[in-house]
Structures are given as C-alpha cells and as structure tokens.
Amino acid sequence: MKSTRGQHDILAFMDDIKCHANTKQSMKIITKELEKCSAEIGLSLNVNKCGIYSRNGVEPQEDVNDAPFLPEIREGYTYLGLTQLDRDTTDNLENITKKIKKKSETIFGSDLTTRQKIQLFNSSIIPAAIYVLGNLFPEEKRATTLKNCRDLDTMFRKMLVDYDMKGKTTSNARVYLSPLMGGLGMKSVEIETEIHYIRKGIYLQSHPDMTNVYEAYKSLQGAGWRNPLSDCQFVLEKYGCNTEQYPMGSYKKSSDNIIKIIRKQHHDQLINKWSENMNYGRIVADEVNKITFPAFTTPYMDSWRLSLLHSAAEEQLHGLGCIPGRTRVCRRGCGNTETAYHVTSSCPTNMYISRHDNVVHWLLKTILTTTNAPEDIIMGLQFGKATLMADYEQQGRGISIRAGHKILTEKKMYHNKPDIMIKLSNPDRIILIEVAIAHIQNYRLQEKIKRNRYAVNSTIKIDNKNVDNIVRDVNIVGELEKIHRCPVDLGIFVVGCSGEMIVTEEQVKFAEILSKVLGLTNSEIQHLFTKCSYSVCLSTSQILLKHLNLKM
Structure with a gap:
C-alpha cells in the first residue's frame, strides 16, 4: 500500500x-x-x-x-x-491456572476409569496449559516459565492424591511413566512445553514461508532478546541434540527425531529416579525391556485400586510398615514382620488359592472357547473354579482336559497334580500347564521351582529352600512320555501379584504352546494375559483390604 x-x-x-x-x-x-x-x-x-x-x-x-x-x-x-499488552502480563497464566484446575477437578472426580481420566486430561488440560506457557513473554526469563510449568505439574500431582489416584508417599516418577511400565501415563506440562518450543523453533527454521520471520527472530536472538529461536536452542542444548540449521522442508522429520530423543531421555530419568528411591523401582528398571503391566491398560481399573496397588508394590501403604523404625508383627499371628510384600505373597495365614484359581479359570475358559468345546462344557465352568474334566472332539481331533486332578504313575510322586493337563490325539500330544502368582522379585524363582517339580524331579518336595540343589530323578513329564509315547510340553505361567508380567524364556515357551499347539492368535493370547493380570490385581487388592479391615 x-x-x-x-x-x-x-x-x-x-x-x-x-x-x-x-x-x-x-x-x-x-x-x-x-x-x-x-x-x-x-x-x-x-x-x-x-x-x-x-x-x-x-x-x-x-x-x-x-x-x-x-x-x-x-x-x-x-x-x-x-x-x-505492549508489556508482559501475568493475567493469562493466572486465568488458565484457575480454569484448568477446575476442569481437572471435574475430570479426576468423575466416574470415569483411571485410563479414561488420564486420556481426557492429556488431550484437554495439557494442550490448554501449553498454549499459554508455550506462547512466551519476551521479558520473562525462561527459567521462570519452566518453573511455572513445574508448579502446575506439582498442583496436578497433589490433585491425584486428593482424588485417590496416587498414594501420598508413592513415587512421582510413576505418575508420568507409561501404563505399559506400570505408571499412570500422565503428560508433564514442563516436558510438553519444551517440546512445543522445539516444534516452533524448527518450523521457523525449515518452513520456506517463514524466512523473513526467521531472520527477524535471529536478529533478536543476537541482541539477547528471548524469542522462539532462543527457546528452541535452549532445549536442544539441554538434551544434547543437534543445534545446526535444519534444511527447508524438513520440519516433520527433524522435529519428530528430536521429540523422540527428549521423550527417551525423560523416560530414562524417571526410571533412574524411581530405581534410586524404591526397591520396586530397581526391580522394574532391571526388567525395563521385558516387563509389562497388562491390567493397567484396561479401561476397567478403578482409580483407588490402582493407587492401592502402587502403594503396596512400593511398600508405601500406611498400616503395613511403610514408616522406617515402626515395624510390627503380622496381625494374623504368623510371627513375621508385616509388610505389603508379606501380606500379598508370603503370609501363611492368608488364602491365596482363589487368586490362583481365578487365573486357572481364565486359562480353561480361553482354551475351551478356542478349541470349540461344546457349549454345555463352557457354560458348566463356574467362575473361580479350577477343576474340570472334559472330553470332546474338534475337527477329528480328540481333546481331553483335566484340571485339579492327580496323575497316577507307577512310582509315587510328590508333585503329581499340575493345574491343567490337556491330552490331544491325532496326532498325540500332552500339554501340562502350571500357574503361579508371585511377587515380582520372586518371579523367576517361581518359574524355576515349577520347572524342577514337573520336568526334573517330581519325587521330593521342592521349594525355594532346596530348588538350587535338585538332582534329576523321575518326573511327571518323563513318565507321561513313557506311558503315552508322545511329546509332552510343560507350560509355566507366572503372574506378578500386582499384575506384572515379564517376558522370560518360560513365558515365551508358554505363549508358543498356546499359539502353535492350541491355535490361539496373538491378539487372543494378549487378551488372555490382560484378563489374568486384571484378575490378579482384583484379588490382591481384596487381600490387602481384608488384612487392613478396610472396605471400598
């Protein structure tokens, strides 16, 4: 003009x-x-x-x-x-803080499940906060902006405690870890704001329409004024990323690569911090590439139950010796020190049978459904029952299932009652399945005990005290191979008492038996594992509540 x-x-x-x-x-x-x-x-x-x-x-x-x-x-x-305004104003931050606090209270206090609450929070509250904090005030120091982000993160964590989604003394790291790692999966305002800085900075550098704007910001940066380029530069240096000029048209590829680095470093920092402060965190960190928490990804997990399980796993459950120097003897009279570990996995007065039997039930129901068992057999399987005697045919192949029954052999066996025995004909094959619910620190120990009991030496009692000194002798797997003259597979399925599952050699073998021998698809196996994990979480939470004489 x-x-x-x-x-x-x-x-x-x-x-x-x-x-x-x-x-x-x-x-x-x-x-x-x-x-x-x-x-x-x-x-x-x-x-x-x-x-x-x-x-x-x-x-x-x-x-x-x-x-x-x-x-x-x-x-x-x-x-x-x-x-x-022509000068900085705090009105935007004050207004958005009031709004997102009110909205978050509505979300966390709703009847939605934990997963739904976190998804809604991540998709609505976090973007609203970033929109304000990510649109910088030139006269405000970057450290002040990021401190405001951390203050909001602290406010949200306190709200989780108020709404029974987090224990008061449980690790903060678990709030931001993925549900696959046993966390809530909540996004951090500080991390997401830093990612927002990266997106803006790289967009200015790499988009052809932003050339003039980029040069203007470059001049401001040279003069010491805070702007999107200086913020982007700060984040790049903080995470040790490439600070060179990004080529035109490379916005998506460049920003995605850097965001991946930021999220990876943040994840590693959370794991390291968790493992430094909590024994449970150290165990999870050691299994970081193998451990999963299938139950935590379901839409059925109650917020209070998840918080209870988190607190118990980290030995932060009030009333169960979580305060150092204030331990007590088990109130059930067994004489051992009362801890969450003791209550959930090793108290001799507690009845863990139903928790175990529920997992066996889901295995039986899945096997019957997959092998097209007659409807009356499936309907006759009562929930929580781990006993079954069924014989039927599927496409010309005979199937015989025994659950909760002893196997009779010429030589007397101490361990002769596997949880499930499946005998297939045409061709002949036998499958033995053993189930165990164990604390995560005893996960592999239970697998070893089960393997020794049925595939090494079935004639003597084997437990954690003598499992490392067992010598080979007559065993159930070998005897069945002699009697029936067919291959015998032993599948061992262990679930952590807080719903954890670790991809061990035994679990891989068990999954192969389910897929290659019984015909389950990968999705059916994962669905089965999720149901078993969730079932264990329900039972463990009930054990804790009963021990503490609480009702929910």
Missing part, C-alpha cells in the same frame, strides 16, 4: 487478524482494504470484536480530529485467546 509507505505488518491466523502500523491513518486504510477483501468472499468484520490499541496510550496529533472507525482499547486486547 503506497499510503502506508510499506511501514505495516499483518498477522493472520484463521479468522483472527492483527495489523501493525505507525499511524492511525495507516490503520484506517488497512481496515478498509480488509473489509473490501472480506466482502469479496462473503465475509465481514465484526466491529464489536475489533479495536485499536495504541502503545502507552499515545495518539498521533494528525488523527486527533478523526472520527473513530474502530473502538479504542485502553486496557489490552485479546488475540487468539490470549490477553495482549
């Missing part, structure tokens, strides 16, 4: 337009041009939402007698949802 002599700038985003000019006359000309262009495509300016804002309230003398063509704004204005 000749009349403005090129001294103007127009920023447009969707239907929000901001114009900069040196004089009111220039702004008036720009406004008329916008009205004209808008009319050509059937749009018009909403004067009630438009206005003129002059820095420091100074009006040019040449325009003093002009009739106002737009309302004059004295106390700031709103652009893209943010209050704008």
